[in-house]
Amino acid sequence: MARILIVDDSPTETFKMEEILTRKGHQIWKASGGEEGVALAKKELPDLVLMDVVMPGINGFQATRQLTKNAETSHIPVIIVTTKDQETDRLWGKRQGASSYLTKPIDEKALVKAIDEALAS
Secondary structure, X not given: OOEEEEEOOOHHHHHHHXXXXXXOOOEEEEEOOHHHHHHHHHHHOOOEEXXXXXXXXXXHHHHHHHHHXXXXXXXXXXXXXXXXXXXXXXXXXXXXXXXXXXXXXOOHHHHHHHHHHHHHO
């Protein structure tokens, strides 16, 4: 299946997403912050990135912009997965290059659907 990078500073949220995705047969990498996530994405070139927004250091919007604007990583779809649920946050996420925007608590069906759609395009 797909190689997916989870970038989230919450061990609980990371565990939940990892559990769902490994059950679906995906290979998982994890990063606990935006800077680490960008570096790992450049090194491993995953098929998809799940990106939290609120993290120490560079936030998920900044990390998404770095990945989607970089020639090495611009082909990797980024799905933002966050507690930020305002319409302005959703618009800003899309402007940074995110292919989808999901809110926590994560719904398994919505997560799987967003991943399948991002990987298909």
